[in-house]
Amino acid sequence: MQAFKGLIIKEQKLMMNTFLSGIGLLILAVIGGFGLTRYFNEPNILAAVIFGVVFAHVFYLPLYVLMSLNIEAKTQTWLHNPNSGSLLFLAKLLSGLMSFCASMLISIGILSIVINQSQVMDFFQMFGGSLVFNLILMLAGITCLAVHLSIWVLFYWGLFHSLKNVPVIGKIRWLFLIAFWIVQMMVGNYFTQLGIYQSIIEFGTIEVQSKWFQFNTDQSSFAVGLSDTAQLSITSGIIYLGLSALVFFLASWLLEKKVEV
Amino acid sequence: MIEFQSVTKNYGGDEGLSNINISLEKGKIYGLLGPNGSGKSTTLKLIAGLAYPSKGKVIVNGKTVNRKIASEVVYLTEVDMFYPSFKVKDMISYYQTQFSDFSLNKADELLSFMNLEPERKIKHLSKGNRGRLKLVLALSRTASVVLLDEPFSGLDPMVRDSIVKSLLSYIDFNNQTVIIATHEIDEIEPLLDEVIALREGEFIGKFNVEDLREKEGLSIIDWMKQTFKE
Amino acid sequence: MMGEEFQASKPIYMQIVDRIVQQIIRGELLPEEKLPSVREMAIQTGVNPNTIQRTYSELERMEVVETKRGQGTFITEDEQMIKQLKVNMQIGIIEVFVKNMKELGFSDKEMVTGLETYFERKRGEDDD
Numbered sequence: 192m193q194a195f196k197g198l199i200i201k202e203q204k205l206m207m208n209t210f211l212s213g214i215g216l217l218i219l220a221v222i223g224g225f226g227l228t229r230y231f232n233e234p235n236i237l238a239a240v241i242f243g244v245v246f247a248h249v250f251y252l253p254l255y256v257l258m259s260l261n262i263e264a265k266t267q268t269w270l271h272n273p274n275s276g277s278l279l280f281l282a283k284l285l286s287g288l289m290s291f292c293a294s295m296l297i298s299i300g301i302l303s304i305v306i307n308q309s310q311v312m313d314f315f316q317m318f319g320g321s322l323v324f325n326l327i328l329m330l331a332g333i334t335c336l337a338v339h340l341s342i343w344v345l346f347y348w349g350l351f352h353s354l355k356n357v358p359v360i361g362k363i364r365w366l367f368l369i370a371f372w373i374v375q376m377m378v379g380n381y382f383t384q385l386g387i388y389q390s391i392i393e394f395g396t397i398e399v400q401s402k403w404f405q406f407n408t409d410q411s412s413f414a415v416g417l418s419d420t421a422q423l424s425i426t427s428g429i430i431y432l433g434l435s436a437l438v439f440f441l442a443s444w445l446l447e448k449k450v451e452v
Numbered sequence: 453m454i455e456f457q458s459v460t461k462n463y464g465g466d467e468g469l470s471n472i473n474i475s476l477e478k479g480k481i482y483g484l485l486g487p488n489g490s491g492k493s494t495t496l497k498l499i500a501g502l503a504y505p506s507k508g509k510v511i512v513n514g515k516t517v518n519r520k521i522a523s524e525v526v527y528l529t530e531v532d533m534f535y536p537s538f539k540v541k542d543m544i545s546y547y548q549t550q551f552s553d554f555s556l557n558k559a560d561e562l563l564s565f566m567n568l569e570p571e572r573k574i575k576h577l578s579k580g581n582r583g584r585l586k587l588v589l590a591l592s593r594t595a596s597v598v599l600l601d602e603p604f605s606g607l608d609p610m611v612r613d614s615i616v617k618s619l620l621s622y623i624d625f626n627n628q629t630v631i632i633a634t635h636e637i638d639e640i641e642p643l644l645d646e647v648i649a650l651r652e653g654e655f656i657g658k659f660n661v662e663d664l665r666e667k668e669g670l671s672i673i674d675w676m677k678q679t680f681k682e
Numbered sequence: 683m684m685g686e687e688f689q690a691s692k693p694i695y696m697q698i699v700d701r702i703v704q705q706i707i708r709g710e711l712l713p714e715e716k717l718p719s720v721r722e723m724a725i726q727t728g729v730n731p732n733t734i735q736r737t738y739s740e741l742e743r744m745e746v747v748e749t750k751r752g753q754g755t756f757i758t759e760d761e762q763m764i765k766q767l768k769v770n771m772q773i774g775i776i777e778v779f780v781k782n783m784k785e786l787g788f789s790d791k792e793m794v795t796g797l798e799t800y801f802e803r804k805r806g807e808d809d810d
Contacts (some may be wrong), residue, residue: 198550204542205535248486268479268533273551361464447519452502554776613728620725620778625732642694643730662733671690 194274195282202286206259210259210290215252217294220244241302245333248295252337253344255287260348267352267452276446280345280439284338291337295330339431341349342439347372349445357449453478453629454499454597459508461494461653468494469653471508478596479625481643483661484633485676492633495517495650496599499631500527512597519534524549528590530601534574534583537640538584541570559592562622566614580611587615591622598623598630605636616643641672649679693735694729702741706757707768717747717755 224240260283263269272279316431347368354364382388454476461468469491476482484492497503498510501521508515513524516579516618534543548554563570566584568577574641577585583603590598604612620643634640637647649657656679664670670678688694705711708789709716710731718739724731738755741747749755785791 192548197546200549201535201546204538208537262535266529266531266533268501268527268529268531270519271500271522271533273520273552274550276519276646356462356464358462358464448504451504452497456689480732489717617725618730620721620728620731639728642733643690645730645732662695662736665691665693667693671688674690 195278198274198279198282199286199289200449202282202441203289204257205262206290209255209258213290213294214297218243220366231283238305240288241298241305242330245295245298245302245329248291248298249333249337249340251294252284252287252291253340255290256283256341256344259283264352266416267450270450270452275443277308277443280446284341287341288334288338295333298332299326299330329420335428335431339435342435342442345442346438346445349442349450353445360399377405382430392427393429394426453513454631455509455511456495457509458512459498459499459505459510461491461503462506463494463653465520466654468506469498469650472655474648474655474658475585475670476629478627478629480645481619481630481632483637483640483644483647483672484650485635485637485647485672487680489634489652490650491579491653492650493591494653495630496527496633499597500525500599502527508651523553524595525597525599526593526595527599528601528603529676530605531587533589534582536573536575539570540568540572540574540577543574543585543589544570544592544651547592549593551593553594554592556592557592558622559588562591562618565618565621568576580607583611584618587618591618594608594624594627596628598628600630600632602634603632604634604640609639612637612639616640619643637672637676644672647672649676651680694734695740698727698729698737699740699744702737703746703767703771706746706764707771712755713757713761713764714759716753717757719754737786738788 204357218239221237221244224237227240228235228237269279350371354361354367360367398450454474456472456474459472460470472495484495486492494503498505499512499517500520501517501519503663504517512521515521538546544556544559544563547557548559565583566588568581568585568588574582574585587603590600603615607615616639620629632640632644644661646658647664648655661672664672664675668675686696701718702711711717717738718726720731720734723729723734723737727734738747738749742749742755745758745760746767747757748757780793783796788796
């Protein structure tokens with residue numbers, strides 16, 4: 192526990208500047224949105240910008256993890272550590288998640304201030320249902336997706352560094368990674384289009400009665416669109432949870448056994 | 453204590469080490485010598501579990517080496533191993549949480565021995581002081597194996613002197629084995645018990661420093677000059 | 683101190699033995715004086731402690747020092763022993779001198795005359 196706490200503290204110190212830059216960018220975006228709103232006298236711009244910022248958080252965590260990993264990659268001496276590879280990775284994820292939440296809270300705070308201003312309420316009239324419930328649903332969706340993508344970042348980073356000393360492939364690691372990604376896409380698509388997969392997904396689907404954004408996620412892309420009802424599939428959630436766990440396990444294995452200094 | 457059993461290490465086609473068989477005993481200071489690219493760093497990384505053999509086995513304290521061996525091995529890299537944005541004390545407290553054999557008291561003692569300011573940012577330290585800080589981190593642990601990769605490289609005589617003195621003052625010779633990889637043997641020959649020489653990834657000799665003088669009337673440098681001239 | 687030069691042809695532990703003996707003869711180390719511990723001596727000279735341990739064992743074998751259990755290593759109190767060291771050292775130096783002179787073809791008598799002439803000239807210079 193002491194080791195994990197130490198790792199988290201290290202991550203936080205290591206990424207403090209990155210975190211502050213993120214906050215800076217966020218504030219800049221809001222100020223920019225505010226300026227445009229005033230300039231065009233169109234209150235929806237600010238709301239749209241803030242929504243953009245909230246959704247951009249999907250990439251916050253993966254980027255955070257990647258940047259943190261790349262700091263370590265300069266020397267790779269972080270691997271001289273008696274703790275398991277999964278603990279090292281977990282510390283990065285959790286530390287990133289803490290920064291992610293802080294940044295998200297600030298965004299939501301600004302969002303609620305904007306929402307409370309009656310002038311932009313029109314923007315929200317488009318959606319039905321409870322605002323709070325919808326917000327929570329949206330945040331949960333963004334967080335899950337961000338974690339899922341970050342785990343793939345861990346895996347690809349691990350794979351990239353594992354290939355360093357492999358003859359031939361080591362020299363064209365980037366190509367190999369892209370090829371791997373294409374194969375991953377194809378396999379993913381194959382499965383999601385299987386009849387069995389479709390019926391499994393439908394089993395346990397709950398419909399949320401609200402007019403709101405709908406998330407269509409697959410392994411590495413997602414789409415947001417308006418639909419009358421949001422569909423949440425419990426089995427789909429379980430499948431993604433399992434997939435995340437598997438990929439995390441593989442990434443940790445690569446880090447411990449294959450990434451060399 | 454430390455054993456290499458027919459160890460070969462390939463690096464993307466290039467040979468890092470080929471068919472190395474050595475065994476090292478407890479309580480000695482070893483010098484790992486050879487020109488640049490002779491496989492010294494690779495040898496240390498294999499002991500530290502930071503690289504794995506392509507063939508053969510590396511055994512430390514009776515265990516086949518993997519990452520977890522870090523709890524029994526201190527490893528000091530040739531490159532900077534710090535996070536530049538950290539203060540000296542941040543690095544110390546990070547190490548203390550990661551290695552259960554790390555002693556804060558010893559670290560404090562070493563910091564004052566080396567004249568290092570805990571509040572200083574690492575990126576503001578001179579090269580010599582960064583070299584000293586590495587030794588502080590290494591010697592604050594009681595792990596049975598201490599690996600030092602080029603600890604003197606590019607440092608002035610004052611710093612070298614403080615490093616040698618800290619080693620002699622803080623190493624526990626009853627329980628610790630030290631391996632120093634270096635291509636600059638001159639000043640540290642009297643510090644060593646034994647020497648292992650490598651050339652282009654191959655093992656070319658292991659001997660006791662005093663025996664070499666007694667039997668052949670040669671210092672290590674003389675011997676190296678003779679051997680590498682060929 | 684560190685960086686002290688050691689000759690290549692002789693084991694380091696013996697070179698430290700020689701140094702300590704010379705210090706005793708010159709009176710820099712006195713009878714019954716305590717020598718630094720092995721670790722302290724190692725730090726002072728920048729030499730491996732195992733080597734220093736060998737030096738101390740050799741000095742003990744030569745009966746130049748005594749190790750008192752739990753107290754440390756001390757120079758012998760035996761004045762006779764120290765005189766003997768001085769004589770031995772003298773003999774050692776003379777042996778080397780005579781050997782070198784012989785190799786150059788000087789006879790015993792020539793060596794003695796040579797030494798006398800040397801001392802006389804030296805005295806003359808000092809008087810100036």
